[in-house]
Amino acid sequence: MAKITFNLALISYLTASLEYFFYLVYRKPAVQTLAWVTVGVGLLCHTMIIGLRASATGHGPYTTSFEIALFFAWALVVVYFLTEWKYRIKDLGAFVIPMVFLIMVYSAFLSKEIGFQGPATDASFWMTLHRTLSILGYAAFAIAFAAGIMYLIQEHAVKSKKLGIMYFRMPSLEVLDNLNHKVIAVGFPLFTLGFLTGSIWSDKMHGLLLSWDMMKTWPLILVWLVYGAVFFGRLMVGLRGKRAAQGSVIGFFSVILTYFLHV
Amino acid sequence: MPETKLVVVGVNHKTTPVEIRERLAFTTGSIEESAEELISYPEIIENIIISTCNRVEIYARVYDIEIGVQKLKEFVCGNHNIPPEQLDQYFYFHSQERAVEHLFRVSSSLDSMVIGESQILGQVKDAYQLARSLRSAGQVLNQLFEKAFNVAKLVREETRIAESAVSISSAAVELARKIFEDLEDHTVMLVGTGEMAELAAKHLISYGVKTVYVASRTYERAANLAKTLNGSALDFQDFTEQLYKADIVISSTAAPKFIIKHDMVEKAIQQRKNKPIFFIDIAVPRDIEPEVNNLENVYLYDIDDLQTVVSANMKEREKQAESAMEIIHNEVAKFASWKDSLSAIPTIVSLRDRVEDIRESETAKFLEKMPHLSSEDTDAIHRLTESIANKILHKPTINLKKKTQSEEGPAYLKAIRHLFHLDD
Structure with missing residues (x-):
C-alpha cells in the first residue's frame, strides 16, 4: 500500500515536472492547469504516505532520514502551492517541482526501517519542533533558490541584451526579487527558531546547548550566516537584485551540504 | 449540379513590387463595380475582392479552377488596362483547401508584412461586408469568411503572435515591464525632448507611469513637454543631481559627447540603495557612456539594442506563426468537410x-x-x-x-x- 502510494506520488511529480516544462516552452494554459492538478494528486498521495507512516510509527515524520526527506519534499510542495496561490508566479513550478521529484527519488534509496515506535520522551517535543521549523525554513529557502535561479536567468537576458525565449517567459526582475525577499523573510525566522529549538533539544539530551561537533553545528551556522547576510543586507544596505539572487543560490547549496552532514 | 471550386487569385507585398501593386489596387467604388461585373460572368458564382496597400486578392467560387483563374486574371488586368503577359510573373493563385488556408493565413495576419499586426483583419472584414451588401458573396464564401474571422480570433487567443513589441517605443516599454513589472509607481526622466523620446514617454504613461521629469538645455522646451506629459521640468544644470529619483531615463539630446557618465550613475544607484535604473539612449550620437551598463542593477539600451530587440521579437512572432499554422490546418479541414x-x-x-x-x-x-x-x-x-x-x-x-x-x-x-x- 505504502509502496504503491509512494510510486504514485513519484510518478505524479515527474509528470508534473514535464508538464511545467511543456508549459514553459509552449504556453498552453490547459497544460498549466493540468500541471497543478497533477501536483495536487502527488501531494495527496504524498500526504497519505506520511499519514500511513505516522500510524505505523506512532509519531510524526521526524526520526529517520527517509521520513525527513519525505517531509521536506512534502513541505516544499505545500510552500510552493502557497506561493503560487499568493503570487501567481508563472513557471515557478518548472523550477520547484523537479526539485521535489529529485528529493523523492533520493528518499526512495533510503532505508524504510522504522526508527523507534510510539511517542517518545519529553525531549522529543523539542525535537519535533526543531525539525518541523527547520524543514519549513528549508522549504522556503528552496523556493528562494528557484526564484534566485529565475532572477539570474532573466537578469542575464536583460543585461546581455540576448532576449531569448526565457526573457519572454520569465516574470519581471522586480517580481522575482520581491519573491526572493519574501520567502527568505519567512524562511530565515523559521530556520532561526529551528536552530534555537534544536539547541534546547540538544541541551535536554546531552546537557549541551550546542554540540560543538564540527560536522553537525558548523554547517548550520554557515546557512544561518548566508541567509542572515541576504536578509539583513537588504534591509540595511539595499542588497538586492543579482546579489540577493546569488545569495539565495549559494545559501541553498549550503543547505544541501548541511542536510547531508547534519540530518 | 456540377461541383464548385474555391479559388483565390492575387498579388501581395511578397510577390509584387509596390509600383505594380498600386496599379492593381481597387478603390471601394471600383470594387463595387468590379464585383457586380464579376457576378455577370457565367464562370464565376461568387466573389469577394480584398484590396489593401499590401495585397489585391479575389476570392471566388467557380465551376472550373483553370478557367476561373484565367478569367479572374484577365479581369484584373483588363480592369486596370495592363497587358496580362506583363503581370503573369506576379500573380499567385490557390484553389480549394489551399485557397481556404491562404485566406485563414491572411485574416490571422500570418501573411502580413509585420506578422501579427491587427489591421488586416479589419480590412478583410470590410471587404466581406461590402461583398455581402452587393450580394456578390453567397452561401460558400459567406461561410468561408465567417470562419476566417473565427480562425483569426483563435490564433490571437492561442498563440502569442501579437504580444511582443515590434516598434522601438513598445520594445522600450516591454523591457521596462520586464525590469519593473508594474510601471504605476515608477518615475520617468526625459533628458532632451526628442520626438522619439516623447513617443516612448507617452507609451510608458499609458502603462501607468505617473511621475515624469523633463530636462532640456532650453528650459522653455522642457517646460512645454512637461506640460503635455503632465510632468515637471528640471533645470538642465542639476538633472544629474536628480538622477537618483528616476527608474527609467530616456535620453535624446543633440549633445556631441556623452552627458550621462559612469560615475554619475554609480552615485545615483548608491543613493537609490541599488534600486534598478533602466536607461534608454535614443540619441545619435549617444548620450550615455556604454560602460554604465556594467554597473549592477543598471540596464542600458541604445537605439541599436532596441532595434535588435525588435528584430528578435519579429522572430518570436514568426515562431508563433508556426504554431498558428497548426490551428489553421485544423480549421481548413473542418471547413473542407463542411x-x-x-x-x-x-x-x-x-x-x-x-x-x-x-x-x-x-x-x-x-x-x-x-x-x-x-x-x-x-x-x-x-x-x-x-x-x-x-x-x-x-x-x-x-x-x-x-x-x-x-x-x-x-x-x-x-x-x-x-x-x-x-x-x-
Missing part, C-alpha cells in the same frame, strides 16, 4: 423527391381501385405510406451526410445516384 457535406444535399433532395414521386403515384393508383374508402381512411393510408417512406430514408440520409465527409464520399454519392436513377 463544404463537402454541401454536395450531399442535392443528392439527398433528389433521392427524397424520387421516393416521394413513387409513393404518391403508387398510393393514388391504389386509392383509385378503392373508391369505397372514406376520406378518413384515405388520409390514414397517406400518413402510413409517408411514414414508411420517411423511415426508410432516415438512415440513408444521415449516413450519406456522414460519408460525404470521408474519402469514400464521392463514390457513395455516385452509387446512390446510379441505384435510384437520380440523374435522368
